[in-house]
Amino acid sequence: FPVSVVLPAAGSGERMGLATPKQFCSVLGRPLLYYTLQAFLNVPWVREVIVVVSQDWLQETSDILQSFSPTTRSKVRVVSGAATRHRSIWNGLKAVGSSTDVVVLHDAVRPLVEEDFLKRIVLAAKEQGAAGAVRPLISTVVSPTKDGSMLDHTLDRSQYQASEMPQAFRYPAIMEAYHNCSEHDLDFGTECLHLVQKYAGISAKLLLGPSSLWKVTLRKDLYAIEGVLKEEHC
Numbered sequence: 270f271p272v273s274v275v276l277p278a279a280g281s282g283e284r285m286g287l288a289t290p291k292q293f294c295s296v297l298g299r300p301l302l303y304y305t306l307q308a309f310l311n312v313p314w315v316r317e318v319i320v321v322v323s324q325d326w327l328q329e330t331s332d333i334l335q336s337f338s339p340t341t342r343s344k345v346r347v348v349s350g351a352a353t354r355h356r357s358i359w360n361g362l363k364a365v366g367s368s369t370d371v372v373v374l375h376d377a378v379r380p381l382v383e384e385d386f387l388k389r390i391v392l393a394a395k396e397q398g399a400a401g402a403v404r405p406l407i408s409t410v411v412s413p414t415k416d417g418s419m420l421d422h423t424l425d426r427s428q429y430q431a432s433e434m435p436q437a438f439r440y441p442a443i444m445e446a447y448h449n450c451s452e453h454d455l456d457f458g459t460e461c462l463h464l465v466q467k468y469a470g471i472s473a474k475l476l477l478g479p480s481s482l483w484k485v486t487l488r489k490d491l492y493a494i495e496g497v498l499k500e501e502h503c
């Protein structure tokens with residue numbers, strides 16, 4: 270069945286504190302986005318990859334695509350991003366081919382996605398309507414008082430999981446959720462699994478993902494990714 274991938278890559282990466290957005294930072298001589306794209310383009314059953322980038326990074330993105338063969342890069346389409354992650358994803362979803370059965374959402378800044386896990390997520394979404402990767406929480410979570418300065422209570426971390434990527438959805442279900450959601454959801458929402466639950470009535474299947482799925486967020490993550498990729502490429 271046809272599977273499409275939407276890769277939001279239009280963020281500015283403010284938390285990294287660098288002028289270059291993290292997805293375009295160089296790792297072993299190539300922009301991070303190259304590795305994420307490569308991971309999906311290596312999967313034969315992925316029909317198309319929609320990359321969502323901001324206008325300012327269109328040229329850099331097209332340079333990255335030149336490093337793939339013409340047949341491989343013909344699977345990629347580039348669309349413009351927007352002010353928030355959800356609005357960028359929405360632009361990507363609208364560009365997906367209408368015969369697509371399952372659409373995978375994945376952050377451009379998680380380059381270590383593996384085909385086996387991707388397949389499990391896609392099959393779960395095909396069956397359930399929506400599926401997402403989760404990881405156990407590393408830190409204990411505390412709830413502070415309203416002004417943030419004092420401990421109010423501590424949560425039992427065994428009761429919670431961190432929501433990671435990839436996530437996959439039956440294409441009509443995620444489209445229904447985005448069509449019906451509010452402007453507020455598009456501006457502030459961070460969780461597509463929540464959107465399909467609220468607006469398409471689908472509870473997602475959660476799958477425990479490998480630790481390599483972590484999101485490159487801080488500068489130190491770039492060094493860590495570099496270490497892993499170095500090992501893989503040796």
Ligand code: C5P
Nearest residue numbers: 277278279280351352353354357377378
């Ligand atoms: O900022 P955050 O780490 O949550 O971003 C996750 C992914 O969403 C990144 O790949 C980033 O480029 C993308 N994004 C986007 N459009 C935005 C903000 C973030 O495509 N406006």
